[in-house]
Amino acid sequence: MFSIPAGSRKAALVYLGLAAWRENLYDPKDLGEVRGREVDEAGLQRALYRSSIGEIEHLIGPMLKGRRVVVEGRLAGTGRTALERLGAEVDELRLEDEKRYVDMTPAIFVVAALAMAVRYISLGLDDQDLYILAGLAFALMYGLRPFFSKMQRPRD
Amino acid sequence: MRIATHIIFAECCWFATSAVLDVHYEVTSILLVAAASVLPDVDHPKSWTGHKLGSVSEVLNRFFGNRSFLHSLLALVLVSIVLGLPLWLVSGSSLLATAVFVGYGSHLFADMMTLGGTQLFWPSRAIAVFPGRDEYRVVPGAGSERVFVAVALVLALLFYPVSKAGFDGLIYRMGGADRVYGRVTKVTDGDTVSVEVYGQIQPVRLIGVDTPETVAPGQPVGCFGKEASAYTKKMLTKRLVRLEIPRIGDSEDAYGRTLAYVYLDTDNDGAYEHLFNEDLVTLGLARTTTFSHAYRREFERLRQEAEERGAGLWGSCPGATLY
Numbered sequence: 113m114f115s116i117p118a119g120s121r122k123a124a125l126v127y128l129g130l131a132a133w134r135e136n137l138y139d140p141k142d143l144g145e146v147r148g149r150e151v152d153e154a155g156l157q158r159a160l161y162r163s164s165i166g167e168i169e170h171l172i173g174p175m176l177k178g179r180r181v182v183v184e185g186r187l188a189g190t191g192r193t194a195l196e197r198l199g200a201e202v203d204e205l206r207l208e209d210e211k212r213y214v215d216m217t218p219a220i221f222v223v224a225a226l227a228m229a230v231r232y233i234s235l236g237l238d239d240q241d242l243y244i245l246a247g248l249a250f251a252l253m254y255g256l257r258p259f260f261s262k263m264q265r266p267r268d
Numbered sequence: 269m270r271i272a273t274h275i276i277f278a279e280c281c282w283f284a285t286s287a288v289l290d291v292h293y294e295v296t297s298i299l300l301v302a303a304a305s306v307l308p309d310v311d312h313p314k315s316w317t318g319h320k321l322g323s324v325s326e327v328l329n330r331f332f333g334n335r336s337f338l339h340s341l342l343a344l345v346l347v348s349i350v351l352g353l354p355l356w357l358v359s360g361s362s363l364l365a366t367a368v369f370v371g372y373g374s375h376l377f378a379d380m381m382t383l384g385g386t387q388l389f390w391p392s393r394a395i396a397v398f399p400g401r402d403e404y405r406v407v408p409g410a411g412s413e414r415v416f417v418a419v420a421l422v423l424a425l426l427f428y429p430v431s432k433a434g435f436d437g438l439i440y441r442m443g444g445a446d447r448v449y450g451r452v453t454k455v456t457d458g459d460t461v462s463v464e465v466y467g468q469i470q471p472v473r474l475i476g477v478d479t480p481e482t483v484a485p486g487q488p489v490g491c492f493g494k495e496a497s498a499y500t501k502k503m504l505t506k507r508l509v510r511l512e513i514p515r516i517g518d519s520e521d522a523y524g525r526t527l528a529y530v531y532l533d534t535d536n537d538g539a540y541e542h543l544f545n546e547d548l549v550t551l552g553l554a555r556t557t558t559f560s561h562a563y564r565r566e567f568e569r570l571r572q573e574a575e576e577r578g579a580g581l582w583g584s585c586p587g588a589t590l591y
Contacts, residue, residue: 211395212393212394212395213396213397213400214388215397215398216397217399217400220398241290241434244436244439245287248435262401262404263399263400263401264399265397
């Protein structure tokens with residue numbers, strides 16, 4: 113089992129690289145940025161940060177397969193998916209006072225979409241006022257369409 | 269957010285609600301919306317409302333914290349019932365209850381758009397936010413709040429005329445109308461007259477009103493029809509009028525009658541500004557039609573008032589129904 117602090121995808125890989133090194137699971141000289149020298153933990157950390165994500169994944173990937181990785185918090189962005197793709201079983205520890213957010217963007221857009229649907233109801237009812245309103249909602253939805261995905265909260 | 273921001277946003281929401289739901293409002297409901305919009309901040313002792321309430325605010329803050337219970341859907345429902353229901357019962361209209369709901373709800377929606385969000389689903393501690401991305405939300409007291417106020421103000425100014433005239437009414441007004449002057453030569457019944465324009469006699473049907481039938485073939489004389497007809501005869505016979513024929517929509521009905529608003533010069537100052545169609549509704553001599561036209565909302569409001577007063581046919585004809 114590896115235990116790492118929360119952070120970005122790259123930070124998680126660096127922490128895992130250091131944890132695996134502490135357990136002597138690989139030779140640091142296999143990492144290109146080490147350039148064949150002897151390194152201490154701080155030197156290895158610098159080398160890992162300088163390395164590309166692909167290179168670190170290539171190095172520590174085989175060691176992660178089937179292993180449990182405990183994260184003290186939450187991995188940002190695609191961190192969790194990236195580790196799971198390498199075969200690790202990721203367990204993110206939630207803090208008690210951690211804030212949970214509910215993104216209401218989809219709910220707001222559903223309401224706007226319903227307003228668009230009113231267009232057809234107004235046609236059935238022959239209600240001009242409602243038809244104009246639905247037209248405005250349609251224009252608004254169509255205008256905001258490119259921003260829809262941008263407005264949503266990224267997955268924690 | 270500042271108190272002014274909440275009030276401006278609440279009024280914007282009220283005008284939008286009124287425009288969409290066809291709600292007729294007075295100054296009372298505008299003030300009530302503003303009052304309801306500052307209520308949720310009672311749980312924040314440093315806010316304007318909290319400062320005014322002093323220890324009550326501190327107690328609420330100690331029990332629930334800021335932006336929790338009083339900023340939730342549960343509180344919205346409770347406040348709407350506790351404040352809105354008595355107002356509904358006293359006034360006999362759902363208007364004031366709706367005002368409380370919209371005012372209070374607008375505060376929750378505005379706070380949801382701030383960086384801190386709000387615990388909308390209290391007792392759950394989850395923070396509801398819109399939009400989801402932090403960088404798009406309003407930072408209270410910063411430049412983004414000023415932008416928010418500006419946008420709310422512009423929307424409020426846009427929605428205000430729509431709330432008064434309706435979407436359809438506004439478009440009909442923007443389309444304009446052709447104006448002609450003529451002399452009324454004959455009054456057929458309460459809502460149909462003949463007008464001599466440029467030497468030609470033209471049957472004219474008054475837009476937006478429907479008086480009970482008096483001369484329709486095969487139909488009995490409607491309740492209060494004779495009174496409506498007599499009033500139109502008294503007011504319009506041989507009189508010079510200004511006809512306004514809207515440019516949008518049909519200019520004639522199925523019977524070949526010109527559809528028009530009839531204006532009178534009541535002050536003898538040469539300005540034909542008094543809308544006779546409106547008089548028929550105000551005096552309870554006519555029902556309103558449901559067709560879209562420039563003054564549909566105004567006529568509806570006047571019809572409602574006449575009905576409440578029991579004026580004309582609304583008081584004299586027990587079976588009187590809407591158009």
